[in-house]
Amino acid sequence: MSAREPQPVPFDEFMREALYGENGFYTRPDGGHAGRRGDFLTSPEVGPLFGAVIANYLDAEWARLGRPEQFTVVDAGAGPGTLARSILAAGPACADALDYVAVELSASQRERHPDGVTSLATMPTAPLDGVIIANELLDNLPFRLAVFDSGWREAYVAVDQSGAPSEMLSAPFDPPPAQLLMGAALGARVPLVEQAATFVEDARQLLRSGSLLIIDYGVPLTAELAMRPWREWLRTYRGNERGDHYLTAPGSQDITTDIPFDQLPEADAMRTQAQFLQRWGIDELVTEGKRVWEAQAARPGLEAMRMRSRISEAEALLDPSGLGNFLVAEWRA
Ligand SMILES: C[S@@+](CC[C@H](N)C(=O)[O-])C[C@H]1O[C@@H](n2cnc3c(N)ncnc32)[C@H](O)[C@@H]1O
Structure with missing residues (x-):
């Protein structure tokens, strides 16, 4: 067998x-x-x-x-x-x-x-x-993958005896899912x-x-x-x-x-x-960072460096x- x-x-x-x-x-x-x-x-x-x-x-x-x-x-x-x-x-x-x-x-x-x-x-x-x-x-x-090839089809993955995966396409969706009502170019894909x-x-x-x-x-x-x-x-x-x-x-x-x-x-x-x-508030946090850095720029500590990196x-x-x-x-x- x-x-x-x-x-x-x-x-x-x-x-x-x-x-x-x-x-x-x-x-x-x-x-x-x-x-x-x-x-x-x-x-x-x-x-x-x-x-x-x-x-x-x-x-x-x-x-x-x-x-x-x-x-x-x-x-x-x-x-x-x-x-x-x-x-x-x-x-x-x-x-x-x-x-x-x-x-x-x-x-x-x-x-x-x-x-x-x-x-x-x-x-x-x-x-x-x-x-x-x-x-x-x-x-x-x-996610599932849809591929356009004379209609939308679903991508499947087959694994051969050596363990190598390859892709296969299903018959066209019938009926197609709502998000696939549009046509597309041959080979187009969507998740x-x-x-x-x-x-x-x-x-x-x-x-x-x-x-x-x-x-x-x-x-x-x-x-x-x-x-x-x-x-x-x-x-x-x-x-x-x-x-x-x-x-x-x-x-x-x-x-x-x-x-x-x-x-x-x-x-x-x-x-x-x-x-x-x-x-x-990202802009305000950056402004605060610049202010702290400038106040301590002559002798910057770790906190001042962190503030500058903002x-x-x-x-x-x-x-x-x-x-x-x-x-x-x-x-x-
Ligand atoms: C791209 S990472 C993002 C990590 C983090 N949120 C960040 O922004 O740096 C996605 C994370 O979601 C985890 N994850 C995927 N599916 C999950 C699930 N169903 N429940 C909990 N965690 C999941 C993955 O293990 C991975 O660590």
Whole structure:
């Protein structure tokens, strides 16, 4: 009897195994992570300024809820806990009420979470009053892939007996999902981010009062991704550089997509990251940083150096061709 060939799986299953399976990019013991010495640089990893602005936002939400005695912040996909560190270091007014919950699936990253936070592998299930924030989580949730080839078809991944993956296309969708009603050029692709949409729905259900903040790279409309070369938005990373084709050496590289925000539930507010950070006081924090630096420039201490670095951090966080162009979607409860 010959061994049965494994069945082709939809792309999201391949991605789940490649990132979060037994030897997955995030789950293996020396797994991938954000940071200058890691695999990709996120806003919290640029420096403490991002967390200081988020702390302003948290204080405003705490005030909007009437300064409750317990104010929960869930940091979903918290990585090594850098955002938590910066928020706590900023000394927000809500600090005494703050119950900071860092949710991270990777055990090796959970070990790096700072003291003073509750570290969990999965999202809490009890209703809460506070803020759920997910910075660059949704782009890492497994997505399905649609490919236009005489109609929209679904990409499947088949693994041959030597373990090498290859892509196969399904018969055309019948009926096509709502976001695929447009035609496209031969070979066009789009991600179908159902797991990201489910994450948003579930997180909103958790909120008795407060808000959900999703920060990620992406575009307002799925159709924009169909018109762009797919290698621009379906990316891989390893060691702070772009990786190889997404089927190459599963588990050795991160796989990520720009988020088509129209596939998520409609938000109460949508801004670019630059607009959001300006709304919550980044310019004032930079001005304060310059003032402290100038007052101590002759004999700068560590604090003065930290204050001066706000200038270059702000440049990176507001960069219109980079982090500043990320989208921030907000849902209020
Ligand atoms: C791109 S990193 C972002 C880390 C951090 N938020 C930052 O901005 O630096 C995404 C993180 O989400 C984690 N992750 C992915 N799916 C998750 C899930 N379902 N629950 C919790 N964490 C998850 C990954 O392990 C990874 O550490």
